[in-house]
Amino acid sequence: MDRSESKFIEEIIGEIRRLIPKLLHVGENIVGMDENLKKVKFLIDTQSNEVSMVGIYGIGGIGKTTIAKVIYNDMLDQFKRHSFLENVREKSKDDRGVLQLQEKLLCDILMEKNLKLSNIDEGIKMIIKSKHHLEKVLIVLDDVDCPKQLKFFAPNSEWFHPGSIIIVTTRNKRCLDVHESYSSYEAKGLAHKQAKELFCWNAFQQHHPEENYVDLSNRILDYAKGLPLALVVLGSFLFQRDVDEWESTLHKLKTNPLEDIQKVLQISYDGLDDKCKKLFLDIACFFKDQEEKFVTRILEGCKLHPKIGLRVLEERCLISIFGGTIRMHDLLQEMGSAIVRQNYPEQPGKWSRLWEYEDIESVFTKNMGTNNIEGIFLNWTKAKPIQLATEAFRKMNQLRLLKVEYNMKRKISVGDSLFGGHGISIVIPRSSGILEWIGYQSTGSDEVIIELPPNWCENNDLLGFALCCVYVSLDDKFNYQYEDPSAHESQNESAHTSENEPNNGSGCESENEELLEFYCNLSIRENNQSADVEHFSFIPCCVIDGVSDIA
Structure with missing residues (x-):
């Protein structure tokens, strides 16, 4: 046998090996996949002459790729032409990456070796054109990150021959929602x-x-x-x-998730814009398992646009909303905490958010507050009280959210102020310091006196103030009626008694619950003059907008 014959035989063997379906490696000890596989296969109609397009979505590490690989292997013998495109998100960061993926897809389904494309549009035309002279195909697009990526490879069923099956895995449900041809399935964690x-x-x-x-x-x-x-x-x-x-x-x-887990989970977070990143961290540190309406009202005061932001987080599988409650996987919550700590793991005063009692105590007792701090959540229901020293607040110029939970029996001291009640949260407008607007409150009173800084009327962020986000949170079983001799007088003077003003109940109706009377003196001081005393009523578990127009 001469050299040319030997080379020819080697080429034939290589071609045969290329044409034999190659199973994908899915690892050993695949456990608990049966339920997910069963539900995904239910969405794939192998008996009809239609194109089946199915998207599998879920958080990182939930097993989306494994599900897709197992289904791909199971169905491989039914298709002569097939392609599995891995890591679409990472490889589609630029046009060259998209082009290479299109070339691989076309090489696989056209069964050619070295097909080259000049541009993305040419690739799209060739994929569509292949429908007319090919039989059905099996294609998996793994880890798609945005709707635009599907547009390059498989946006709808019209691109493919009848009987074809297209499977997509993604962390972003939005990719599937905007392409109507896809049925979607959320991958579930293991029992x-x-x-x-x-x-x-x-x-x-x-x-x-x-x-x-x-x-x-x-x-x-x-x-x-x-x-x-x-x-x-x-x-x-x-x-x-x-x-x-x-x-x-x-x-x-x-406090320290394993890096291999953290890296996978953080991919979805890294793809968010800055507002959504802040929203995610606020929920992870402060608002997990809280009512959606409650959280929305508070974070609207922080100008984080939560109505669209929460939807984006849900599409990215970073949160879920069931029964009006915001839920988050514990490992995603830990990832959020780790992100807050990562640059200064031993210096809580430099974190953007504080939520652990020990860290808050350290910051205030050692006067370690900094300009980095945006929010503080202090739960005093079980811990011993600490003095929130006014000096520590002076350095927190970016502080926008102060949330305190405590028992009715305890008075909370913030600087020279004492807060009585079950819980109070304050959304802070951007200003040069908390001391400019939290003023003196007399002991034993349920009044909170808020002083605006001298230049409040010149600062657009302060106009109207943020008293809509001052609230009292109560347990469902707790009812409290505060009686004050001046209540009726205050109510009569309040702008909220106007027939043209909205009802204080803010749409929250409860026939059996008593109102908690909460008095807030809004003190606007100019030339040593003060004005306007406002009176607010709160229904338990509701946030009431208690702001009148003061501009």
């Missing part, structure tokens, strides 16, 4: 039994924990909350480590 099995295969190389590790394993399962990525990463990390090392890891995870 406890499946999560335990997956974790144990990685931590112990068996389907159950070793005797001395049962409780520790349950704590890890509680931490991971069914997220496959966390179960695999933690299981592999803890493999063949002793009990003390497990305990140390669990303690460390409270």
